[in-house]
Amino acid sequence: MFDTRFAAPVAKLKALDQTSWLPPDLRLLAKRVHAAQARALAAFEEIPLAPLPAQAGDEQHRQGVPLLPRADFPVDLPQAHNLLRTLQGLLSRLGGPFREASQRFGALKAKGEISAEALFRAHASDDAEWFAQQGRNFAEAPGLPRFLAQSALSPFMHTVTRAMAKNGGHDPASIWTYGHCPHCGSHPVMGELRGPEGIRLHVCSFCLLTYRAKRLQCPFCLEESPDKLAFFTADTEPGYQVHVCRTCMCYIKLADSRRKIAGDFAPALDDLLSLPLDLPAAKEGFQRPTGSAWGF
Secondary structure, X not given: OOXXXXXXXXXXXXXXXXXXXOOXXXXXXXXXXXXXXXXXXXXXXXXXXXXXXXXXXXXXXXXXXXXXXXXXXXXXXXXXXXXXXXXXXXHHHHOHHHHHHHHHHHHHHHOOOOXXXXXXXXXXOOOHHHHHHHHOOOOOOOOHHHHHHHHHHHHHHXXXXXXXXXXXXXXXXXXXXXXXXXXXXXXXXXXXXXXXXXXXXXXXXXXXXXXXXXXXXXXXOOOOOOOOEEEEEEOOEEEEEEEEEOOOOEEEEEEEOOOOOOOOOOHHHHHHHOHHHHHHHHHOOOEOOOOOOOOO
């Protein structure tokens, strides 16, 4: 299957270090979180998964029904909680606002005003209202709860989706023509153009499944008219494209692996490296239906 990895190539990490517009503490955080997730993914794959809930049938799936809604994905709470604590520690060691936010989160947990279980449940159900409410506790970093939830759960969700793929999951050779992940039903967070023919791949924002998509189609409203679809690039970021839809006014970024970009596609890091392209898209009135690969 087309896969996505947490283990980033050295070239990609070097490219991250060379970004002048990304603050050094954020670059360091990104690298450390990525490394912690890679270790967690390796550990998760050593743990036998409990039997998955019943999945959608073949005929339903062909009609666009995701195999297993994200809210039904199983979670190994002890292991996910371990990664959550690791992430809190990373934030604390970086100091400054990161430490303050991490300590605030820890204090709320200690008082029972927030819990890892509630955090994970809100992420699984994509409860935007819950995250907005909790974000008010972090005036300088309202996105912290979602960042922690997504960063702590992503490796395990990816383990689940890979297990599904090994046991009759979505056919990786088929082109998925619906505006959500074939496994969990979530929107894609980013994409890639791969190979000489420019095969278009999308990466799920929740389970990180990489799946093949139509070359000319909005991944959100399914618009296919060339008059409504466009893309733009930037001379400073030649390895990336922003694909926009004038019907739903949404956009998605694609890493063009046919161009000379540093290392293999690593969605979370490529999302950061292509950050300068988000600003012009927003200025033109386009929006991302999902947050970034980092939960913001």
